[in-house]
Amino acid sequence: MLVQILFYLFGAFLVASALGVIVARNPVHSALALVLCFVTSAAIWLLLEAEFLAVVLVLVYVGAVMVLFLFVVMMLDIDLAELRSGFTRYAWLGWITAGVVIVEIVGVVTARNLGVDVTRGTVPLPEDYSNTAELGNVLYTRFAYPFELAAMLLLVAIIAAIALTMRRRPGLKVQDVAKQVAVRREERVRIVKMDPEKRP
Amino acid sequence: MLDSISSLWFGLPDYARSTAWILLITVSIIICVALLTLWERKVIGWMQLRRGPNRVRIFGLLPGLGQPFADVIKLLMKEVVVPANANKFLFRIAPIIALVPAFATWAVIPLSPELVVADIDAGLLYVLALTSMGVYGIILAGWSANSKYAFLGAMRSAAQIVAYEIAMGFALVGVLMAAGSLNLGKIVLQQQGGPLAWNWFWLFPLFVVYFISGVAETNRAPFDVAEGESEIVAGFHVEYSGIAFAIFFLAEYANMILISALTSVMFLGGWLSPFEGYPIIGDTFLAKPSFFWLGLKIFVFLFLFLWFRATFPRYRYDQIMRLGWKALIPVTLVWIAVEGLMAHFRIGPWSS
Numbered sequence: 287m288l289v290q291i292l293f294y295l296f297g298a299f300l301v302a303s304a305l306g307v308i309v310a311r312n313p314v315h316s317a318l319a320l321v322l323c324f325v326t327s328a329a330i331w332l333l334l335e336a337e338f339l340a341v342v343l344v345l346v347y348v349g350a351v352m353v354l355f356l357f358v359v360m361m362l363d364i365d366l367a368e369l370r371s372g373f374t375r376y377a378w379l380g381w382i383t384a385g386v387v388i389v390e391i392v393g394v395v396t397a398r399n400l401g402v403d404v405t406r407g408t409v410p411l412p413e414d415y416s417n418t419a420e421l422g423n424v425l426y427t428r429f430a431y432p433f434e435l436a437a438m439l440l441l442v443a444i445i446a447a448i449a450l451t452m453r454r455r456p457g458l459k460v461q462d463v464a465k466q467v468a469v470r471r472e473e474r475v476r477i478v479k480m481d482p483e484k485r486p
Numbered sequence: 487m488l489d490s491i492s493s494l495w496f497g498l499p500d501y502a503r504s505t506a507w508i509l510l511i512t513v514s515i516i517i518c519v520a521l522l523t524l525w526e527r528k529v530i531g532w533m534q535l536r537r538g539p540n541r542v543r544i545f546g547l548l549p550g551l552g553q554p555f556a557d558v559i560k561l562l563m564k565e566v567v568v569p570a571n572a573n574k575f576l577f578r579i580a581p582i583i584a585l586v587p588a589f590a591t592w593a594v595i596p597l598s599p600e601l602v603v604a605d606i607d608a609g610l611l612y613v614l615a616l617t618s619m620g621v622y623g624i625i626l627a628g629w630s631a632n633s634k635y636a637f638l639g640a641m642r643s644a645a646q647i648v649a650y651e652i653a654m655g656f657a658l659v660g661v662l663m664a665a666g667s668l669n670l671g672k673i674v675l676q677q678q679g680g681p682l683a684w685n686w687f688w689l690f691p692l693f694v695v696y697f698i699s700g701v702a703e704t705n706r707a708p709f710d711v712a713e714g715e716s717e718i719v720a721g722f723h724v725e726y727s728g729i730a731f732a733i734f735f736l737a738e739y740a741n742m743i744l745i746s747a748l749t750s751v752m753f754l755g756g757w758l759s760p761f762e763g764y765p766i767i768g769d770t771f772l773a774k775p776s777f778f779w780l781g782l783k784i785f786v787f788l789f790l791f792l793w794f795r796a797t798f799p800r801y802r803y804d805q806i807m808r809l810g811w812k813a814l815i816p817v818t819l820v821w822i823a824v825e826g827l828m829a830h831f832r833i834g835p836w837s838s
Contacts, residue, residue, distance in 0.1 A: 314629065318576075321622070341611040349618025350648060353625065357644045360629050360637070416607050418668055463808065 293333055300326040313359045321352050338418040507603050511592050519739040520554040526792045527553070533796040564728035569631055572725065576630035581726070581733035584623020587616040588740035595747055596671045598757050598777040609670040610662060613748065614655060617703065620741065621647045624705075624712065624722045627734070631725035639721025642803060643705060643712035649810035650702040656818035657696035660689050661752045663825050664835040674756035676835065684755040688834035691821045693753040695814045697787070700745035702810070704738060706791055708798035709806055716800075746787035747780070754783050 303326060306319030324347045331340035425433050495503070524539065528550065531538025542552035568574055594609040596602040606612060621644060628640020664685055665673040677684045686693040702709040713721035723734045750756055757780040761772045801809070829836045 318626075337606075337608050338611070341608050341615045344615040345611065345618055349615060349621075350651065353618075353621055353644055353648055356625055356629075357641065360625075361641075418608050418611070461804075 289333055293330065296326050296329045296333070300330065313362070314356065317352060317356050317359050320355075321348055324348050324352065335415075336417055338421050504603055507601070508593075511597075511603070512589055515589065515592065515740055515743060516736065518743055519736055520558065522739050522743065522788060523557070523735075524550060524554045525788075526795070529789070529792045530796045533793075558732060561732040562729050566728040566730045567725070569633065569725050571632045573630040573632070576626050577725075578730070580623050580627035580630060581730050581737070582623075583626060584620060584737040585733055585740070587620040588737050588744055591616045591744055592747075594670055595751060596674055596756055597780060599775050601777070602671060605669070605671060608668050610658060610668040610673070613670070614651075614658065617654075617741075617744075618647075618651055620703075620737070623734075623737065627726065628722035631722075633725050635718040635720075636722050636724045638718050639712045639714070639724070642714075643722060646705075646709065646712065646806055646810070647703055649807060650699040650814070653695055653810060653814035653818055654699040654703065656815065656822065657689075657692040657699065658752065660692040660818065660822055660825055661685055663822070663829065664689060670751055670756075674751060674758060677755040677758060678762070680762050681755075681760045683835075684753065684758070685835070686753040688828065689753065689821065689825070691817050693749075695818050696753065697745075697749050697790070699810075699814060700749060701791065701794060702806070704741045704745055704791075706738070706742065707795040708801050710800060711803050711806060714800065742788060742791050743784065746784045746791070749787055750780055750783035756780055756783075 300323060303319045303322040307316050307323060310316040310319055324343055328340040328343045328348075331337075331343065498506075528538040538550060539553040540549040542556045543549055544552040544555070568577055591613055593604045594602065594606055594612050596605075624643045624647075625640045628636040628638075628643070631637075661673060662668060665676040667673060667676070681687075705712045711717075711721075713723075715721075718724075723731055726734060757775045757777060759773055759775050759779050762775070764773065828834050
């Protein structure tokens with residue numbers, strides 16, 4: 287009972303914050319609503335006894351990705367009037383996407399009534415069940431190769447992103463740290479011996 | 487008398503007992519922060535051959551003891567000025583966002599063999615997730631104040647925290663490998679067997695990296711470019727005054743205590759006694775694990791924080807980035823590989 291109340295509470299928050307992401311005028315407010323969105327979905331995952339996914343969602347998306355997102359969004363100088371000028375031109379694309387998503391959600395929700403119950407319901411798990419350990423076991427044994435493949439893919443993406451934005455500009459001044467560290471006093475300081483006062 | 491109190495205590499329902507513990511821990515952290523500010527000023531004073539605060543007394547005792555309380559009362563009396571073009575809602579909520587994770591993380595920290603508020607299995611992940619949320623308070627404070635200096639401070643802090651969090655996470659991966667569990671209580675228990683069995687010995691590079699990243703994460707000197715008073719006035723909290731500023735201050739010091747506690751738990755055996763198993767001491771108080779040892783270890787790390795501040799000049803921004811990305815992260819990566827070898831050949835924590 288309490289779980290259901292909590293689920294609907296978090297669900298309402300989730301929907302409200304998701305709406306906030308798209309209706310907020312200020313892009314920073316949108317990003318913050320997205321943060322709230324992630325946190326509430328983490329809470330819903332906790333209710334589903336998937337604590338590893340919940341905590342990692344907060345750790346990765348809230349703690350790292352959204353910080354960088356905010357970092358970029360805050361630096362942008364966005365002209366809202368200009369952004370809105372092309373809004374209606376792409377509206378049809380939005381409507382089609384929304385329609386497809388609604389059909390899919392209805393399909394998933396009504397699937398149980400049609401006799402094809404794919405989720406098999408949720409059975410409360412035993413007390414000593416550790417979601418984290420289970421995931422680790424499966425990920426590093428049965429799905430080891432797909433896991434490594436995904437990691438390689440991410441690595442390639444990182445390198446590609448760096449390669450795309452790296453430009454060798456002529457005349458660029460960079461510091462050579464090794465050189466800076468290796469500097470000795472004699473190269474920089476010249477001690478001049480002179481008399482305390484000028485001779486007349 | 488004592489019996490009736492303990493029967494009353496154990497007669498309480500679970501939620502009432504944990505609420506009582508939460509209140510007790512929160513209040514004691516706040517008092518610790520107050521005393522820590524005084525201790526900091528005293529220690530730095532002595533290091534610079536000054537006396538530090540020595541005027542305000544409580545009940546005529548110990549000159550200076552009343553100083554933090556006098557400061558708090560002063561800040562409470564002052565007006566909280568909200569800048570004209572600030573985003574008022576975010577401006578007011580930012581200090582609270584900075585403060586909450588610093589307190590909430592204490593829920594999973596094992597304070598003594600018996601006492602931990604929430605003994606959860608994914609404790610280490612919970613710690614990482616919450617400490618990574620503290621940065622929002624700083625970023626939002628810097629942005630919402632609508633001030634260039636505050637904004638610069640927020641940007642610096644965001645880049646710095648993202649960089650050092652990775653090193654911190656990797657250092658904790660090493661601890662996780664040694665303990666084989668994410669539960670902080672089990673991490674402490676795994677380190678049993680005297681000071682050389684504690685994690686700091688076999689994971690020494692990770693221990694150093696973790697503490698350095700912790701200092702960077704709390705924006706303390708020498709990594710305090712987010713405040714950088716000689717460059718950007720006071721960084722992200724330039725526009726804050728009165729009690730709103732005091733809350734940022736509280737969050738920073740609470741985070742210092744938290745990082746010290748986490749370092750003690752992960753690398754110095756938490757509540758374990760350093761004299762465990764010495765026949766001379768036998769079965770006395772010194773040999774028993776208790777909160778006393780955790781408190782002592784936390785105190786040592788807090789002293790290190792203050793010592794750093796009194797000793798090191800501030801890093802330049804690009805030096806901070808270089809240290810984080812090019813020194814600390816590679817060190818952790820190498821040591822995790824070394825740990826893999828140690829686990830394979832059954833050395834150190836893996837020998838049993």
